[in-house]
Amino acid sequence: MTTERFEFRGHAGDMLAARLDRPDYPPRATALFAHCFTCSKDIPAARRIADALSGLGIAVLRFDFSGLGHSEGEFANTNFTSNVEDLVLASRHLESIGLEPMILIGHSLGGAAVLKAASEVESVRAVVTIGAPADPSHVAHHFGKNLDKIKVDGEAEVNLGGRYFKIRRQFVEDIGQSNLRPAIANMRKALLVLHAPLDKTVGIENAAKIFGAAKHPKSFVTLDTADHLVTRKADADYAASVIAAWVEKYLPRENKRHMGRIPDGTIRVSEDDVNGFRQLISVGGKFQLMADEPVRYGGTNAGPNPYQFLSAALGACTAMTVRLYSRRKRWPVELVEVDVSHAKSYQQDCEQCMKPEAKIDVFNRILRVSGSLSEAQKGRLVEIAGKCPVHKTLESSSIVNTELVTL
Numbered sequence: 001m002t003t004e005r006f007e008f009r010g011h012a013g014d015m016l017a018a019r020l021d022r023p024d025y026p027p028r029a030t031a032l033f034a035h036c037f038t039c040s041k042d043i044p045a046a047r048r049i050a051d052a053l054s055g056l057g058i059a060v061l062r063f064d065f066s067g068l069g070h071s072e073g074e075f076a077n078t079n080f081t082s083n084v085e086d087l088v089l090a091s092r093h094l095e096s097i098g099l100e101p102m103i104l105i106g107h108s109l110g111g112a113a114v115l116k117a118a119s120e121v122e123s124v125r126a127v128v129t130i131g132a133p134a135d136p137s138h139v140a141h142h143f144g145k146n147l148d149k150i151k152v153d154g155e156a157e158v159n160l161g162g163r164y165f166k167i168r169r170q171f172v173e174d175i176g177q178s179n180l181r182p183a184i185a186n187m188r189k190a191l192l193v194l195h196a197p198l199d200k201t202v203g204i205e206n207a208a209k210i211f212g213a214a215k216h217p218k219s220f221v222t223l224d225t226a227d228h229l230v231t232r233k234a235d236a237d238y239a240a241s242v243i244a245a246w247v248e249k250y251l252p253r254e255n256k257r258h259m260g261r262i263p264d265g266t267i268r269v270s271e272d273d274v275n276g277f278r279q280l281i282s283v284g285g286k287f288q289l290m291a292d293e294p295v296r297y298g299g300t301n302a303g304p305n306p307y308q309f310l311s312a313a314l315g316a317c318t319a320m321t322v323r324l325y326s327r328r329k330r331w332p333v334e335l336v337e338v339d340v341s342h343a344k345s346y347q348q349d350c351e352q353c354m355k356p357e358a359k360i361d362v363f364n365r366i367l368r369v370s371g372s373l374s375e376a377q378k379g380r381l382v383e384i385a386g387k388c389p390v391h392k393t394l395e396s397s398s399i400v401n402t403e404l405v406t407l
Contacts, residue, residue, distance in 0.1 A: 008093040010066050010073065011085035017041070017070035018063035018090070020099075021050045024301040027059035029251050031103035032090055032121075034083070034110030035062065036131075036229065037139050038160050040069030045107060045130075045230035045239075052240030058247075059099060063090055076155065076166040079174035080113065080136045087117040095123065102126065103247055104189075108202060108228065112136050115180055115210070118187040126190040126250040128243050131228050133202050134209035136175040143167060184213040190250050191218040194239055201228035219246060261285065278302050310394075311340040314363055317390035322367065325384045332371045338385075339366040363394065 002022050007015040019041055031053060035046055041062035050060035065083050067075030091101050100123035106114035111132025118127045133139065140147060146156040146167070155168040184191075191214045195207035211220050221242050226235035262268045262285040272278040272290070277299040281289040291306060293299030304312065315338040326333040341364045367385050369378070385391070 008063075008090065010071070010089060011082050012066060012073055012077065014066055014071065014073035016063050016066065016072070016086060016090075018061060018093075019050075021054040021060045021062075023054050023057050023059060024295065026300060026302070027054075027099070028057040029102040029247075030059045030061065030094055030099040031105055032087065032094065032101040032114075033060055033062040034087055034104070034106040034113050035065070035068075036108030036110055037142075038068065038075075038163070038165055039107070039110075039229075040064050042069065043107075043229065044233075045236045048233060048236035049105070049240040049243070052237055053244055056244045058103070058244065060105075061090060061094055061099075061101070076168050076171075079171045080109070080116075080178050081174050083109070083113045084116045084120075087113055088120050091117075091121045091123070102251060103128065103243075105243065106130065106132060107230070108132060109136065109139055112178075112180060115187065116178070116183045118189050119183060124189055126192070126247050127187065128192045128194065128247075129207075129210060130194045130223075130230065130239060131196065131199050131202050132193075132206065132210060134206040134213070135180060136178040138202060138206065139175060140172060143172075147172070180210075181213045184210060185215060188215075192243065192246050193218070193220045194223055194242065195220070196223040196226040196228070196230075196235075198225060199228045221246075273300065276300055307342045311342045311363060314338075314365065314388075314390050314394065315340040317388040318365065318367065318385045321388035322369070322381055322384055326381065331373060331377055333369055333373070333381075334371040335369070337368040339368070340364070361394075 002024065004020040004022065006018055006020070008018060010016040033041070033046055033050060035041055035043055039046075041064050046062050050062055053060050063086075064071035065086055066073035066078045087104075094101050101121060102123060102125045104114040104118055104121065104124050104126075105128040106112065107130045109132070111129030112135075114127055115129065115132070118124055142160055143150065143156075143158050146158045149156040150167055150169055150172055155166055157164045158167045191210075193207050193211050195202075195204055197204045207220065211218060223230070223235060223239060226232065226239075230236050230239060260268075262282055264284050266284060268282045269291070270280045270282075272280045277293040277297070279291040281291055283289070290303035291309060292302040293305050294301050299305075318338045319336045322336050323333070326336075342361065365385070367382060369381060373381075
């Protein structure tokens, strides 16, 4: 994953600070993340969800609303409506760089904002809320005794999460006039509602109201014991995995070329990027994989390189061989893991492949086995690892026949 920092102009002309987390290969889709009330783009939940989604091929833009985090502007001059406007402007910025958002994700009041903004962003196909209020005016309960002062005096300093923010009358009036039910009913986007039953900040009844107002397709998933800010890493990772699995249905299908009929026992490799190195791999027409080279070598890093596939074959074969032997011997082997490393760069090695003095390949293998085994049994498993068929193939001289066929 790579992270790009940049700025774009918000609703009042102020520059808003943003981060774009990109996968290491061309993204399948782009998500726009709206943070919680008085939070920032760098809140742990936002970072972790962005990390997880980018790891699954989805680029994520998160930004600080006006007056928060690293963005310009004065928080006291913002309100719910201005947040929605900033979301729409963020989506337009993404469109201008060829990454139009297909997914909107909002946390807490940010969830209410994405519900309101969804119908204004044509490219969006799916909307996700996390601990969102069904009514923006819900945040007024944070103001406590200051609410009357705000209404009478026009503003007040309010302690929110240990920090003081100036809240003005226009903010309270704006959230009071913001009715989400029509926006939810008419947004015509797929909706996923994530909410923790024990959320003490925004009660679970809010999720029920949002879900009830929405039209299909819609889904609800509980975040179990998560807190409102989803501060625990396990909860954030779970939320990200749910979002990624759910949104898959609403993303455009990847255009995979038909590779023709492939005979059993044959692996067909076909270029997927004639200007780079990306390759589509079909194993007998049943399994599809992808090979590539890192960006620094001219690839897009969309898959393992050829030597990594070779290392994977050695590791898989070793684990299977050790498991088969221990099963026959009825040894108490609980888990087998194999680490394989190969230091060569495919591109650099290929350039030297015609030279007779080319160095021999070295694969470093670490066999990890759990279970109550004696030292003699452990030693025997190391011997058995050396008998795996792929190991023997790599150590022996092979014959490769090549025939050219014109397409």
